[in-house]
Amino acid sequence: MIHMGTLSFVLACALGLLPAVNVGGVGATTPAQEPLTSIVDNSAQDTTFDQEAALAKLRKSIEGKEDALSSEVFPDIRVLNDVPAGRLLKIMEFGFSRSLGVNCVHCHEPGKWAKEAKPTMAVARAMWKMSRAINDEYIKKIPEIQADNPSVNCMTCHRGEAKPGRNRPSGASGR
Numbered sequence: 001m002i003h004m005g006t007l008s009f010v011l012a013c014a015l016g017l018l019p020a021v022n023v024g025g026v027g028a029t030t031p032a033q034e035p036l037t038s039i040v041d042n043s044a045q046d047t048t049f050d051q052e053a054a055l056a057k058l059r060k061s062i063e064g065k066e067d068a069l070s071s072e073v074f075p076d077i078r079v080l081n082d083v084p085a086g087r088l089l090k091i092m093e094f095g096f097s098r099s100l101g102v103n104c105v106h107c108h109e110p111g112k113w114a115k116e117a118k119p120t121m122a123v124a125r126a127m128w129k130m131s132r133a134i135n136d137e138y139i140k141k142i143p144e145i146q147a148d149n150p151s152v153n154c155m156t157c158h159r160g161e162a163k164p165g166r167n168r169p170s171g172a173s174g175r
């Protein structure tokens, strides 16, 4: 029952993102721009939240169940159903947080992981489905593309920014 498209996307997400740290961030030649406002305001929480500690606690809580499906381990999984629980935490850390240049608090209320605390949760689910659709329906069907497994993931667009696509390099018209 495991969908191949899902698997390869998950793989791309987990693997492709590991080394990437703010690669496409604001370069020296980019003119200063107002920071973009996210759909959530986490400015107050960012300093107090300890992501390493939160992840350590979560890893401990799923000990022995890392290979079981997320949907069997966590109470409210709606789109990452086919992902093993251990990998879900890696996707949260690298695929989601690092790609967007944020921490867990951007989408979650710390400790209440299943709670729909913020609108970014719904956006992230939609972005996951969108990325999967791009991979399954479009990019793999372009015959001229030579890559073994052409795919996009969160980092492809976000590049360490919560709101990508606005801070274009000077000279780029961007339409």
Ligand code: HEC
Binding pocket: 051, 054, 055, 058, 074, 075, 076, 077, 078, 079, 080, 081, 092, 093, 096, 097, 100, 102, 103, 104, 105, 106, 107, 108, 113, 114, 120, 121, 122, 124, 125
């Ligand atoms: C960009 C938004 C986003 C970020 C950042 C994020 N998450 Fe998530 N997280 C989600 C979404 C969306 C789900 C639900 C996935 C689904 O429905 O399949 C989720 C699910 C989870 C779950 C399972 C919840 C349950 O009980 O069903 C845990 C645990 C979790 N996240 C932990 C973390 C941790 C730890 C971090 C930081 C390292 C983090 N998340 C960062 C969006 C995010």
Ligand code: HEC
Binding pocket: 037, 038, 039, 040, 095, 096, 100, 120, 121, 123, 124, 127, 128, 129, 131, 152, 153, 154, 155, 156, 157, 158, 162, 163, 164, 165, 166
């Ligand atoms: C094809 C490009 C693309 C991909 C792939 C992509 N995103 Fe996005 N994402 C965007 C754009 C564009 C925006 C809107 C930015 C804006 O509001 O100007 C956005 C916005 C968001 C937001 C709202 C940010 C905020 O704080 O307002 C979240 C959350 C998000 N994306 C999560 C994800 C996650 C998680 C993934 C991977 C599963 C992902 N995105 C993959 C292009 C993409």
